[in-house]
Amino acid sequence: MRSRRRRGSQPEEHHVDERWMASYMDMVTVLMCMFIVLFAMSSVDQVKFEKLRNSLATGFGTEISQKVDTASGVVVPAELATSNGEGFSALDLAIKEADKLTALQGAMQSKLEAQGLAANVQFVVGERGLTVKLVGSQTFFQPDMPDLTPKAVQILNTIAPTVVGSGLEVMVEGHAAKGITAFASTWELSAARSVNVLRYFVDNSGMPPGRIGAVAFGAARQVTDDSTEELMELNRRVDVVLLSASPEDVRALIPGAIEAQTQESAAAAKAAK
Secondary structure (H helix, E strand, C coil): CCCCCCCCCCCCCCCCCCCHHHHHHHHHHHHHHHHHHHHHHHCCCHHHHHHHHHHHHHHCCCCCCCCCCCCCCCCCCHHHCCCCCHHHHHHHHHHHHHHHHHHHHHHHHHHHHHCCCHHHEEEEECCCEEEEEEECHHHHECCCCCCECHHHHHHHHHHHHHHHHCCCEEEEEECCCCCCCCCCCHHHHHHHHHHHHHHHHHHHHCCCHHHEEEEECCCCCCCCCCCCHHHHHHHCEEEEEEECCCCHHHHCCHHHHHHHHHHHHHHHHHHHC
């Protein structure tokens, strides 16, 4: 066909509509991006994969970590791991509880050391929680007397904010050395001492009465024999126990978690030398 031409004008030009090419190019670009992402996802870092595999196997106590040491923190022993992972979960909670109790210990200990009062206070983290041992009747009580000494008041003033602020339930436990006492028995003497410590926390430190109790053991729970005056002092004590609120199966793992953390810290210190 001949192009129609108007008289005295140029021939008309016919343009093909090329707008479809923009959409086509967009689609191709999107497809290219998608394939790049898929390729990147399919590329596995073999070294990282081996570390992940060994770490999971070690964590659940099913396999030893071959040559790659990926373990950090506390590794679950095989006897504590269960098929459904409950052992791992309990140990993880035990580690967190141990960290919490150790932090409370550190807070009290640093305050006592700053005031030169740490000599007659001992700390033990165990299944029950954190035990603060107020050791030595000559420091906290007059011989055969239940009344708090001025130094005992100073020590209780120092640790009370941490004890009360912990939010944990507290049990005050009185102990006494064997021997003759002006009281009817060592039970009455140790009971009077533990109650006086309890009353101090409640009356002077804002401890809610519902969170604290007192108990007396007399001379029934001796930590040493009474062969010397120095050993007798270890039995003349009041224990302030911050009771762990964790379940029993978690609390049972706290000593193991503490031991593992101690060994890990010792190994890290040795490696740093």
